[in-house]
Amino acid sequence: MPSALINVPAKAKRGSVIEIKTLMSHIMETGYRHTASGDVVPRDIITSFTCRFNGTEVFRADLYPAIAANPFITFFTTVTESGKFEFEWIGDRGFSETAQASITVE
Amino acid sequence: MKIAVCIALLTAMAGTSLAAEIPLSERRSGYSFMSPDTRAMQDEDTANPGMLFVLDGEALWTRKAGGADKACADCHNDARISMKGVAAHYPAFEKALGRPVDLEGRINLCRTNHQQASPFAYESRELLALSAFVAQQSRGMPIAAGDDPELAPFVERGHALFMQRQGQLNLGCTNCHDDVWDKKLAGSAITQGQPTGYPLYRLEWQSLGSLQRRLRACITGIRAQAYDYGSPELVELELYLMSRARGMPIETPAVRP
Secondary structure (H helix, E strand, C coil), X not given: CCCEEEECCCEECCCCEEEEEEEEXXXXXXXXXXXXXXXXXXXXXXXXXEEEECCEEEEEEECCCCXXXXXXXXXXXXXXXXXXXXXXXXXHHHEEEEEEEEEEEC | CHHHHHHHHHHHHHHHHHCCCCCHHHXXXXXXXXXHHHXXXXXXXXXXXXXXXXXXXXXXXXXXXXXXXECHHHHHCCHHHHCCCCHHHCCEEECCCCEXXXXXXXXXXXXXXXXXCCCCCCCCHHHHXXXXXXXXXXXXXXXXXXCCHHHHHHHHHHHXXXXXXXXXXXXXXXXXXXXXXXXXXXXXXXXXXXXXXXXXXXXXXXXXXCHHHHHHHHHHHCCCCCCCXXXXXXXXXXXXXXXXXXXXXXXXXXXXX
């Protein structure tokens, strides 16, 4: 049941700096832990996060083990036109999730 | 003989003077012991990872399950209305069982009796998500558990467990959470142990967890044998803790370090 929480301001002034906050549901299993019987718990993490605005990439991050479960990624960007942010998380075991948020620039 | 009685009396008096219940004006949620960063995480719904579970719970609320092919929403309709304030009254007395059940227990009773589905395992993502979603409908409302007169003997038993010293460290809950909640243990705040935000997202757990999980962790910490999930003792402790926190607002899903 992966789900995402996105916080993008609904409106912004042209050229202003806005903060974007994203929270993605994921266990982020490091691959370094063992079960009680000694077996390695296989790695299961998000490896890549991308944010596009109207199709243009504005932010990207690579993720590694030792990042906490449910990664909370925030960043700043400037906006010059109204449009749509698209978020994409890609990870181990074919994990792939997307989310969207619109902004009106005045 | 006289000396022995004197000593017994003195210890009893010392016990009562230390272990007095915390008055309402001095009751503090674990929230007030946290760093500003962790508080900010709880305060903002898009930064609170507990909300991910609430979203899952919202989806589960309308999902049909079991032999009856019914969803929670088929009987209880909109949780925002029907579940408002419900969690503030749990654990509640269950007539059919003759004992109190907590919110998780109630959800599983509903699953077996009305949905004819298998109960969720304790601490499973589904049970945590549903109980978080239900409890979140009571956010901001004052805790009012334990008022039912039928609960009185169970509150009393929970209280006795709270006071009872046990484990290799020979500590009772009260020895930390009534007596020294303004002090620290290995750099961490001890807190009053007020169950205002369960199920809550604990950064140490990297997950949401129930009050029973928290209690079991504490009991293991005093090196005693923890009661099993769903055991009457844990429910009685939950019940006493909720009645002890009467009047404090529900924070579910809270965030704790």
